[in-house]
Amino acid sequence: MSGFLEQYGFLIVTMVQAGLLGLSLYFPxxxxxxxxxxxxxxALGGYVAAIMLTNPAxxxxxxxxxxxxFPLTWLVAALLCGLLGLFVGVPALRLRGIYLALATIAFxxxxxxxxxxxxxTGGAIGIFGIPQAFGFQDRWQYLWLFGPLLLLTLLFARQLxxxxxxxxxxxxxxxxxxxxxxxxxxxxxxxxxxxxxAVLAGIVGAMSAPFLNTWNAKQGTFDASIAxxxxxxxxxxxxIWGPVVGGALLTAIPEVLRFLADWRLIINGLVLVVASLxxxxxxxxxxxxxxxxxxxxxxxxxxxxxxxxxxxx
Amino acid sequence: MELSQxxxxxxxxxxxxxxxxxxxxxxxxxxxxxxxxxxxHGAVFTLGAYxxxxxxxxxxxxxxxxxxxNLFPNGSPLSGNPAVFAxxxxxxxxxxGLVAVLIERLAFRxxxxxxxxxxxxxxxxxxxxxxxxxxxxxxVGAEIYNFPSDAYGQVQPALSFHIGDRVVIVRTVQLIIFxxxxxxxxxLGYVIGRTKVGKALRAVAENPGTxxxxxxxxxxxxxxxxxLSGFLGGLAGTLVxxxxxxAGPYFGVTYGLKGLAVxxxxxxxxxxxxxxxxxVIGLAEAFVPAQYSAYKDAVAFALLFVILLVRPQGLxxxxxxxxx
Numbered sequence: 001m002s003g004f005l006e007q008y009g010f011l012i013v014t015m016v017q018a019g020l021l022g023l024s025l026y027f028p029x030x031x032x033x034x035x036x037x038x039x040x041x042x043a044l045g046g047y048v049a050a051i052m053l054t055n056p057a058x059x060x061x062x063x064x065x066x067x068x069x070f071p072l073t074w075l076v077a078a079l080l081c082g083l084l085g086l087f088v089g090v091p092a093l094r095l096r097g098i099y100l101a102l103a104t105i106a107f108x109x110x111x112x113x114x115x116x117x118x119x120x121t122g123g124a125i126g127i128f129g130i131p132q133a134f135g136f137q138d139r140w141q142y143l144w145l146f147g148p149l150l151l152l153t154l155l156f157a158r159q160l161x162x163x164x165x166x167x168x169x170x171x172x173x174x175x176x177x178x179x180x181x182x183x184x185x186x187x188x189x190x191x192x193x194x195x196x197x198a199v200l201a202g203i204v205g206a207m208s209a210p211f212l213n214t215w216n217a218k219q220g221t222f223d224a225s226i227a228x229x230x231x232x233x234x235x236x237x238x239x240i241w242g243p244v245v246g247g248a249l250l251t252a253i254p255e256v257l258r259f260l261a262d263w264r265l266i267i268n269g270l271v272l273v274v275a276s277l278x279x280x281x282x283x284x285x286x287x288x289x290x291x292x293x294x295x296x297x298x299x300x301x302x303x304x305x306x307x308x309x310x311x312x313x
Numbered sequence: 314m315e316l317s318q319x320x321x322x323x324x325x326x327x328x329x330x331x332x333x334x335x336x337x338x339x340x341x342x343x344x345x346x347x348x349x350x351x352x353x354h355g356a357v358f359t360l361g362a363y364x365x366x367x368x369x370x371x372x373x374x375x376x377x378x379x380x381x382x383n384l385f386p387n388g389s390p391l392s393g394n395p396a397v398f399a400x401x402x403x404x405x406x407x408x409x410g411l412v413a414v415l416i417e418r419l420a421f422r423x424x425x426x427x428x429x430x431x432x433x434x435x436x437x438x439x440x441x442x443x444x445x446x447x448x449x450x451x452x453v454g455a456e457i458y459n460f461p462s463d464a465y466g467q468v469q470p471a472l473s474f475h476i477g478d479r480v481v482i483v484r485t486v487q488l489i490i491f492x493x494x495x496x497x498x499x500x501l502g503y504v505i506g507r508t509k510v511g512k513a514l515r516a517v518a519e520n521p522g523t524x525x526x527x528x529x530x531x532x533x534x535x536x537x538x539x540x541l542s543g544f545l546g547g548l549a550g551t552l553v554x555x556x557x558x559x560a561g562p563y564f565g566v567t568y569g570l571k572g573l574a575v576x577x578x579x580x581x582x583x584x585x586x587x588x589x590x591x592x593v594i595g596l597a598e599a600f601v602p603a604q605y606s607a608y609k610d611a612v613a614f615a616l617l618f619v620i621l622l623v624r625p626q627g628l629x630x631x632x633x634x635x636x637x
Contacts, residue, residue, distance in 0.1 A: 034432055091622045092621055095621070097581075102573050105573060106573075106614035106618060109610070110611045110618075113608060113610050222566065226352075226439050234436075262447075262451050263451070265443060265447040272437065273437045273441060273444070276434075276436045280427065
């Protein structure tokens with residue numbers, strides 16, 4: 001057993017981590033909003049933890065708190081990411097359509113360029129020698145952090161779906177204008193959904209910085225945005241298990257495909273194309289669909305047009 | 314700022330801005346018809362540059378599966394002569410356009426036929442981009458390839474003129490980029506505004522259902538749109554490649570992302586908007602002071618946020634009224 005964990009521990013933790021990042025994108029999707037900001041908040045959370053755990057400015061605090069420093073980094077990361085989420089979300093979420101996706105791409109790029117150039121984030125080299133959380137000896141022990149976080153997040157998502165807020169999210173996703181007319185303020189709930197995702201991604205980042213030992217600007221890139229989006233859409237975006245399954249699978253597939261060497265990323269791209277064509281509801285959705293009749297098809301050859309900003313049908 | 318410095322910045326900004334404009338037009342054309350963003354556009358840009366490079370040089374000495382293969386043992390017939398180089402650029406852009414058509418057939422049309430969520434088309438176009446970029450890397454490696462310095466013929470590398478005792482330098486490549494972009498914009502404006510094809514395209518963009526009732530083959534005009542989009546993207550790739558070198562399979566990614574800022578700034582789906590947005594972002598980048606040049610790549614995205622705050626419909630977009 002310990003041999004298994006030593007060999008595959010890193011991969012397993014990464015799979016759980018991917019599921020969590022997928023969930024951070026799942027929350028805004030609940031309210032019908034496509035956000036690509038998760039890597040930005042993940043990178044920010046990681047930088048917060050890395051700076052608090054290595055920067056001399058915090059050495060006094062570290063000595064006083066000892067292991068208590070780690071939960072503190074999670075808290076600070078969550079708060080900062082939540083605030084920044086408000087700041088980014090409010091201008092973009094007043095609008096409908098694709099604007100949030102574009103604004104979040106811009107956000108991730110701005111954050112990347114800034115972190116490449118600031119002294120406190122270590123510039124292009126990044127931050128090295130981040131201490132292992134709670135003196136963990138092996139990478140698999142991080143399951144003790146990511147595992148409970150995943151469980152809590154899933155419980156939270158489940159409770160949220162059954163609550164008034166969750167119903168408001170769904171109402172906005174199905175028809176924003178109608179929701180507005182029924183007294184559900186769309187902007188407020190869309191921002192809330194976005195901020196929940198931001199906080200989660202920030203905490204995952206803060207936990208990941210000690211796990212990865214180093215932190216640099218490569219953690220938050222457009223490529224990462226795409227990877228996380230793929231976790232959710234291929235896993236299934238209408239069910240809390242979708243992002244978890246998608247994240248775990250898509251993280252494991254490249255490992256399994258390692259024998260393909262240089263062809264690996266090409267196959268990965270093909271998987272994205274084929275899965276979005278043949279599994280439009282995602283893997284979890286397809287499994288559920290075995291039990292339920294398929295939804296009615298739209299008439300062919302008329303393109304599905306995303307609603308223009310502020311426009312209606 | 315001194316006049317000479319100011320002029321220098323304006324010239325630099327217009328040259329790169331005009332490339333942003335024709336590249337971003339590729340996004341706009343597809344968006345105005347399908348309402349989705351084709352994330353493979355940056356990859357098509359990269360492909361255009363590599364296609365032209367292949368036609369002109371014909372060998373990739375550094376790395377990859379094509380290493381050591383020389384397509385033109387007696388030297389490329391398409392090298393050295395500016396007119397022939399223009400032909401190579403044109404062919405490169407046409408092939409890029411055909412690739413875009415292929416992308417539409419493989420990644421977008423099946424989605425429409427199934428009535429899939431538009432978000433999924435995003436993912437499948439990203440998947441296509443991933444395939445293209447990594448295929449390039451597999452074939453020719455990740456190294457930078459530079460076009461031969463005489464690609465545009467035996468021209469002076471730069472022109473300079475004096476303002477007072479200061480010198481303003483314009484690279485010949487910049488002038489060519491600017492001129493080609495202007496010509497392309499004029500041609501495109503003519504095609505869309507004055508021809509029957511353009512009229513049909515506008516009809517499809519306005520309402521595909523009605524257009525098809527009126528006897529316009531929607532799928533065919535979507536193909537034409539993708540061809541135009543890929544053509545413009547591939548052309549922009551070659552132009553940037555001649556100015557800065559073909560900087561590896563990922564060099565389209567930055568342009569792909571900046572192009573998004575351009576179309577939001579100008580107004581989503583607005584053709585003049587893409588042009589104005591491209592020029593504004595090019596100029597804004599050129600005026601970043603030297604000591605902050607590391608932040609240059611963030612300028613486009615900062616402008617995107619500003620426009621979302623003050624004028625969400627973009628500089629030239631029209632505000633739309635919500636209707637049920």
